[in-house]
Amino acid sequence: MTQTAAVASERPSLETAGDTARAWLDANLPQGLREDILQEREPTFAELSEWESKLHKAGIIGATWPTQYGGGDLGLRAHLDISREIGRTPMPESVNSIGKELAGPIILAVGNERQKAEYLPAILEMRNIWCQGFSEPNAGSDLAGLRTKAEKTDDGWVINGQKIWTSGASKSSHCLLLARTGSVEDRHRGLVLFAVDTSLPGVDIREIKSIDGARHFCEVFFNDVVVPEADMLGSPDQGWAAATRVLSIERATNRMHRAWRFENQLQHLVSACAENPATRRLVEHDYARPLAEVAVNIELLKGHVETLVGSLIDGNEIGPRGSLPKMFWSEAHQDFSKLALDIVSRFPPDLSDPLRAVKRRMEDIYIKARAETIYAGTTEIQLGIIAKRILKLNWER
Amino acid sequence: MTTEYDLSPEDFADTAKAVVNACAEAGTTADRIALLADAGLTGILAGDSCGGMGLPVDFAVPVLHAAGAGMLAAPLLETMLLARAFSGTQDDLATAIAIGHTKVTIAWNGELDGAAGTVDRAPLAEDCDAVLVFRRDGSAILVTLGAGAEVMAEDTLDLERPEARVVITAAEGPELSAETVTELQRIAQILRSALILGAAEDSLERACEYAQDRRQFGKTLVSYQAIQHHLARQCLAVETIRNSIARSLSPHCEMPVDAARATFIGATGLGAKTAETAIQIFGGMGYTWDVPLHRHLRFVRTLAAQGKAAELLDSVAQQLLSGDNIKKELQRAS
The missing domain is CATH 2.40.110.10 (Butyryl-CoA Dehydrogenase, subunit A, domain 2)
Structure with a gap:
């Protein structure tokens, strides 16, 4: 049996892709990689690579790629189901997302057979970053x-x-x-x-x-x-056409799990605060409505992601509409990060490990969120795209 | 999109727009209901044995979108909901509502605890034959207006569908079970969002058109990046409402009840912001009575109150802080 065939045999079926992914993630995520518990040290690059390689062997990564290149040959709906479970699991972000979500799809779209055979399995198996x-x-x-x-x-x-x-x-x-x-x-x-x-x-x-x-x-x-x-x-x-395709994929489907990761972060914050009478009182008295607004924004973000996936399944191009979920997510997540920082900055002294863990995670999210309205096209660029290519505003009249 | 009904929801969009335009010329609420009923729009959701089409909720979305955009002065949302709710249990009544013979509305605020009480936020009640009133036990009753149920005009923000108070001394009439009322409220959240989507999209289109025509300092308003970005943000708001409605109605939606609630809460904030921004872009003109943007704003804010957006946000908070979200998540997973 070839390696590719062995991997394919472990893959979930279309009907159970999300459930299978969830069960595997629950059973296999190492404690040292969990983002919702206090870690004594950062995971190494080698540990992260090994984890991602295991994700591929479990059929969780590369679900939509053809089996001949190590993928699961599943549809976008299954990819969405799996992405939800990835998001719900407090695990590290991919260290090879460029390979898996940008280079890979581009090679599949414009690469020749040799390039596909050489590069694609190596990306999934984490031999190439x-x-x-x-x-x-x-x-x-x-x-x-x-x-x-x-x-x-x-x-x-x-x-x-x-x-x-x-x-x-x-x-x-x-x-x-x-x-x-x-x-x-x-x-x-x-x-x-x-x-x-x-x-x-x-x-x-x-x-x-x-x-x-x-x-x-x-x-x-x-x-x-x-x-x-x-x-x-x-x-x-084909360079520019391929590049814009990369960017539209990046804005729309890259890290499709982010709505559910966002939800996991919110639930982590709330559940950690619930364990301590002082922090519980803090969120209930001062932050109930702002936190509810975050929860509503997460549902609205899911609307963007799921509708876009449905549209892709119906055979539509993403085009400039990829700017919509990117913009909505980056600003809503930044707003959440500010709120979360505000909450954890009011924690009492002598924190338990769960509260120290959530404080550290929210502080980290706040700093990292500064980049979210910059990378993959700044907010100002997205607004320009929406104005010109979706609204088709004409300022030459 | 094709469906098992040989029709798609979009097939209703053009008809709805034309009928809503015709309604703008009609003299009374009764005339407008008659036009809507003649076109089959009031009975889209009613059972096919009740003079309706028996179509799923998503078919009503483009109709209510057109109603919101066209500032329809008729209780179309309430008519559609009640024609559907009474189908199957009170077919004669559902038929009368669906074909426009019985004009109905809903008192969205207040509950009866017994046979008497006062309820309000009943759009166009003065022009209707009956009003649905919610009861404290979760059920509802359709009360005939007149003796025993007096309609009293109220100060109202909404100009198209002025709200009224109803003082009830003897509540009698056909009833809806608590289960049917719960379903009615959930569908109302989605369909109200469709009304808001129409109002928001029309506000955005008017603002785009104005910004491309109006010249200041030798250039069109839209030449200024500040204006472009304002408009782009409102486009994002409109598309967010549209996509969330679609998700709430999708068979792939994991938690449709939560999704419908979030859609409505989100639509009220985003829809109002879109109308407010349109007024800002129009400048002084936007503050005049004749520019109809304030009508959209009034309508969206009134819909938010009728649908109890603020209370719903509190319920989201309660669910989140009680850990129910996590419990639901675990249940879903198991």
Whole structure:
């Protein structure tokens, strides 16, 4: 039996995908990875990778990918069911979400057979970790202004340029790189996507310390990096179309579990506070309605996610509508993080471990939430997309 | 979307819009109910043995969306709900309601504890034949207006569907069980949200149109990013209401009761904000009586009160803080 076949045999059926995922997660999430209990140390990258590899073997990750590439060949509905259970489980975020939710779908869409066979199983099995080389110092929100140059030579493509805010690059084996073949004035034309091996000569990765103290995102320099022709994804003219597809996926379905993770965070806060008379009184007297408003927002967010999934199942494109759940989630979650910080900042001294755990988690969420209205297109960019592409406002009249 | 009914909810949208427009020219509530009934819209949810179509709730959504957008001055929500609620148990009455012969409304606030009492928030009660009144035990009774049930005009925020108080001295009439009332209230949350969606979307469309026409400092208002962002935020609000309604009615929704409640609470805040923002974008014009945005705002705020949005938010808090959410989650999982 091949490895892929062995994995496929363990996969849940369509009807029971969510229930099976939940049962497996309940039984297998290590105590050291739980986000709702007090941890003495952060999990290591190796521990997180091993966990994700197990998730794949259990059929929880890669559910919608074809079985020939290690996936489960399930539909989007099953993916949503599984995502709900991932969200409800207080486990760490993926360290290879770029591979699984961005690079993988793009390779499936525009990659050739060799690329699919080489890259896709390696992503699911956590042998390859991916980062996304899109943003540049002068092309953050304005992606079409990117300057990283790709010149065709007899040896392949020679890449020169700089990327920034490249999450996870220092731990990545591959970079989904967007570069241009012409000049900056070409804007959306002449953009090309590559799968770049980050160990190639000329790739220089430097970590940037972010406000949460992590060194997750990086700047990546490409100095005369020679990328084989075989590692170009799609044709040169498909670059922008593929990039916008990546972004619409990112905004709409990436981390589909986040409404249910958000709910898990809210319930963790409330249930931890209920254990202590002083904190119970605090939330009941001062925060009941604001917390209820958070609960309502979570339900509204589920409306965005579930309706979008239904629309995709009906064969519709996501397009600019991907901006709606992204914007709603990022602002609602930021609002929650402020409220949660306000509550935990009023905790009494001599806290029990459960209250210390929730305090630490909510403080961490508050700081990390600052990024949520910036990455994957800032709030201002999303508003511009909605104004121009959904409302189709015309300011040239 | 295709359904087992060879129809889709969207098929009703154009008809509803045309009938609501025609209603704007009609002189009385009775005339408007007659137009709606002639088009089959009052009986969409009533059983097919009661002069209705026996369609699921999602078919009523585009109709009430059109009613909200078109500022319909008729108790259409209440008519649809009662034609459905009495189907199967009181078919003659359900038929009379569905075909517009008996004009009905609902007193959304107050409960009877016995045969006498006062209830209010009954839209257009002065133009109706009967009013549904809730009782403390959870059931409800349809009381004929007149002797024993006197309608008294009240100060009202809503201009299209002015609310009235009803003083009841002898409550008699057909009854609905507590179980039917619970279901009626849940459906009302979704359908009120559809009315709010219509009002909000019309407010947004009017604001977009105005911002693209009106010029200041040599440029259209919409040339300014501040205005674009205002409008985009209201678009997000409208789409949030729309998607939440769709989720509440989806067979894949895990907890439809919670979803309907959240949809309505969310719609009241988002819908009011959309109308308020539209007034702001119109500037001084937005504060004039003739620009109808205030009508939408009044309507949404009145619907929030009729549906008890504030009390529902308290119930969400109670459920959350009691740990019931976690218990429900565990039950769902088991």
